[in-house]
Amino acid sequence: MIEINQLSHQFVLGKKGQQSRLDVLKNISLHVAQGGIVSIVGRSGSGKSTLLNLISGFIRPTEGEIVILDEKVSEFTEEEFAEFRLKNMGFIFQSFQLIPSMTAYENIELPLILKGMSEQARKQMTLEMMKTVGLENFKDHYPSELSGGQQQRVSIARALVLEPPLILADEPTGSLDSETEADLLAFIKKLNKERGITFVIITHDDEVAKIGDRTIEIADGELVRNGVFA
Amino acid sequence: MKLKDQFRFIRQNMKKNKMRVFMTILASAMSVAFLIVLASVAFGLHDTVIKDTIESPEVTQIEVAGKDAGNGNAESLTNQNITEIEALEGVNAVTRAKQVKQETRYVTDGYEIYSQTFQSHFPSMKNAGIELKEGSFPETKDEVAVGYHFALNLMKDDVDPEEVEYGEDGQLLPEYRFTGDIIGQTFDLEFKRMEDGEEITETVPVTVTGVLEQPGREWYWDQNVYITDEKLAELEGITGTSKAMLTDPGEAEEDTGYDTATVYADDLEAVKSVMTSLEDQGYYVYSIVSEMGQINTLFNIAKAGLIFIGTIAILIASIGIFNTMTMAVTERAPDIGIMKAIGASPKVIKRIFLLESTYIGLIGAIIGIAVSYIISIGVNLALPMILETVFEEELPAGLQFSSIPFTLVLIAVVICLGVTMLSGLRPAKRATEIDVLKAMRREV
Numbered sequence: 001m002i003e004i005n006q007l008s009h010q011f012v013l014g015k016k017g018q019q020s021r022l023d024v025l026k027n028i029s030l031h032v033a034q035g036g037i038v039s040i041v042g043r044s045g046s047g048k049s050t051l052l053n054l055i056s057g058f059i060r061p062t063e064g065e066i067v068i069l070d071e072k073v074s075e076f077t078e079e080e081f082a083e084f085r086l087k088n089m090g091f092i093f094q095s096f097q098l099i100p101s102m103t104a105y106e107n108i109e110l111p112l113i114l115k116g117m118s119e120q121a122r123k124q125m126t127l128e129m130m131k132t133v134g135l136e137n138f139k140d141h142y143p144s145e146l147s148g149g150q151q152q153r154v155s156i157a158r159a160l161v162l163e164p165p166l167i168l169a170d171e172p173t174g175s176l177d178s179e180t181e182a183d184l185l186a187f188i189k190k191l192n193k194e195r196g197i198t199f200v201i202i203t204h205d206d207e208v209a210k211i212g213d214r215t216i217e218i219a220d221g222e223l224v225r226n227g228v229f230a
Numbered sequence: 231m232k233l234k235d236q237f238r239f240i241r242q243n244m245k246k247n248k249m250r251v252f253m254t255i256l257a258s259a260m261s262v263a264f265l266i267v268l269a270s271v272a273f274g275l276h277d278t279v280i281k282d283t284i285e286s287p288e289v290t291q292i293e294v295a296g297k298d299a300g301n302g303n304a305e306s307l308t309n310q311n312i313t314e315i316e317a318l319e320g321v322n323a324v325t326r327a328k329q330v331k332q333e334t335r336y337v338t339d340g341y342e343i344y345s346q347t348f349q350s351h352f353p354s355m356k357n358a359g360i361e362l363k364e365g366s367f368p369e370t371k372d373e374v375a376v377g378y379h380f381a382l383n384l385m386k387d388d389v390d391p392e393e394v395e396y397g398e399d400g401q402l403l404p405e406y407r408f409t410g411d412i413i414g415q416t417f418d419l420e421f422k423r424m425e426d427g428e429e430i431t432e433t434v435p436v437t438v439t440g441v442l443e444q445p446g447r448e449w450y451w452d453q454n455v456y457i458t459d460e461k462l463a464e465l466e467g468i469t470g471t472s473k474a475m476l477t478d479p480g481e482a483e484e485d486t487g488y489d490t491a492t493v494y495a496d497d498l499e500a501v502k503s504v505m506t507s508l509e510d511q512g513y514y515v516y517s518i519v520s521e522m523g524q525i526n527t528l529f530n531i532a533k534a535g536l537i538f539i540g541t542i543a544i545l546i547a548s549i550g551i552f553n554t555m556t557m558a559v560t561e562r563a564p565d566i567g568i569m570k571a572i573g574a575s576p577k578v579i580k581r582i583f584l585l586e587s588t589y590i591g592l593i594g595a596i597i598g599i600a601v602s603y604i605i606s607i608g609v610n611l612a613l614p615m616i617l618e619t620v621f622e623e624e625l626p627a628g629l630q631f632s633s634i635p636f637t638l639v640l641i642a643v644v645i646c647l648g649v650t651m652l653s654g655l656r657p658a659k660r661a662t663e664i665d666v667l668k669a670m671r672r673e674v
Contacts, residue, residue, distance in 0.1 A: 053667060056571070058571065058666045058667050059667070078575075078576055079575050079576060079577060082570065082573050082574060082575035082576065083573070083575060085571075085572070085573040086572065086573025086574075087573070089573075091571055091572060093670070095670075097567075097568045097571065097670055098568075099565045099568055099569075101242065101246060101565070110569070110572060111572050111573060113231060113232075113235045114231050114569070114572070114573055114574050114578065115231075115573075116231055116232050116235075158572065159572075
């Protein structure tokens with residue numbers, strides 16, 4: 001599913017003329033198999049979020065290559081990556097990243113609109129997805145009218161509505177209480193089993209990381225563990 | 231992403247800051263209305279002038295001043311020239327006249343008038359469609375036609391010309407002039423001849439059979455007398471000079487050419503081809519139609535100038551659109567970041583913002599056009615009334631101050647949309663350059 005080869009990334013810091021470079025990721029190589037749940041753990045500033053952003057295409061690597069579903073995405077143009085993301089990737093963010101002026105229904109419908117689907121097909125798929133995440137009664141609620149757990153469910157529904165083979169989650173439980181966190185993790189596990197969706201989850205929480213079949217630990221930009229959670 | 235959905239997005243976005251969008255649309259509408267109303271004055275006056283020209287009887291007339299003699303000088307037209315011109319395709323008639331080359335006085339029963347005398351070819355005048363105000367065209371030697379103002383200036387001969395009074399219309403008051411029926415009135419045509427260096431006054435009788443219509447040009451004063459060629463021959467016989475010139479017989483060169491000739495084309499379309507044929511044959515010609523070309527050029531320059539000034543207004547309004555769109559991009563940066571993260575391509579983002587600025591321009595243009603039409607109708611109704619009240623003078627019938635043809639609307643819409651699209655280009659580009667991560671962290 002994901003093949004990362006000798007990936008390095010540097011951040012350029014400081015003003016023009018007085019710039020310095022900071023190595024965030026150093027020579028990372030890893031493989032993520034299809035249908036699994038991979039947890040990436042590490043302390044704050046370890047580089048785990050940078051790794052996820054590189055896989056997502058939000059930033060471009062300084063060195064190395066990323067291959068997803070046999071496509072060398074690290075060489076994609078912005079347009080190509082946008083299309084690839086829409087087709088193959090779903091995102092779950094810590095702060096949900098819902099558009100506040102849109103209702104729960106409209107937020108979930110957004111990827112379908114971007115894909116250019118008909119209104120009828122959109123309606124059917126969106127309602128179905130709302131039912132899946134248990135939000136069928138919150139169709140017309142705006143994000144501000146939903147609880148944190150409900151907002152995260154909207155975010156998950158939006159990530160799943162186009163049925164992408166890969167979901168990237170950045171601290172998905174970071175804003176949730178422990179009960180809601182447990183519900184969410186169970187839901188992720190269920191989706192993985194029932195639909196065969198691959199999950200890459202970034203977390204600093206070892207408990208959350210436990211839902212992964214495999215755990216990758218990053219420290220100071222280097223891969224320090226690449227295996228089953230101990 | 232479908233266009234319909236893009237428009238839904240735009241409408242949703244516009245609703246987020248209704249007041250700002252409203253003010254931007256208002257500015258666009260005002261600038262479009264300014265452009266249209268400004269240019270409509272040139273269009274309106276142009277239409278009026280063209281209509282006035284086309285509807286005037288002179289539009290099918292071509293004045294022939296003479297023919298190139300080959301050495302750069304013009305020579306007057308001969309009967310042979312007239313025959314040639316009459317044979318041209320599109321020519322209906324050729325009226326021509328020879329002027330009696332001295333002052334002539336007409337006297338009858340205590341009234342007198344000094345007039346120019348012309349020998350006219352009355353059959354061609356009939357063919358040309360020239361109508362008389364009253365009476366009929368002369369047919370026999372002593373019969374004459376007179377100009378419209380002849381009788382109005384036929385003054386009592388016992389009145390001092392410096393003491394006469396004129397009415398508001400510029401005409402002699404009735405107590406100083408002839409008020410009877412001019413048709414059938416017999417006059418003594420007084421003229422002079424030279425004999426051994428002395429002027430001798432001669433008199434021949436003439437009878438008025440017709441009065442010409444008032445000249446098309448209001449300022450033109452026609453108190454001429456139009457005689458037959460037999461009558462001119464009689465005068466020439468008495469004076470012994472051509473065109474009754476006041477010189478000793480045999481002293482002056484013979485001059486038998488026509489002093490004026492007017493070609494009447496079949497219709498407006500034929501005027502140009504007849505003019506071209508005449509010019510090709512070396513005739514010096516003038517037509518009101520040739521003036522129309524200059525009028526058109528002049529008005530087209532005026533229209534272009536006014537449209538240019540109007541465009542400046544639209545450019546000023548576009549600053550508002552630029553500002554609105556820049557603010558919109560800044561405000562919506564987090565939303566744009568989310569959309570980009572879930573797969574919206576930069577192209578789609580750019581298109582949405584460009585469409586939004588164009589949409590604002592379009593709504594502004596539609597409102598501006600509607601307002602322009604209302605102003606135009608109002609101006610055409612109110613301004614004549616105001617001017618007539620203020621200047622106490624009746625304006626020419628059919629005068630149109632403002633006219634908005636479809637082409638003007640089209641020009642305004644194209645300029646408005648072009649300018650608004652351009653003003654939306656930079657903000658739209660900025661939207662595509664928004665960094666996803668910064669936007670989602672609300673750092674943009």
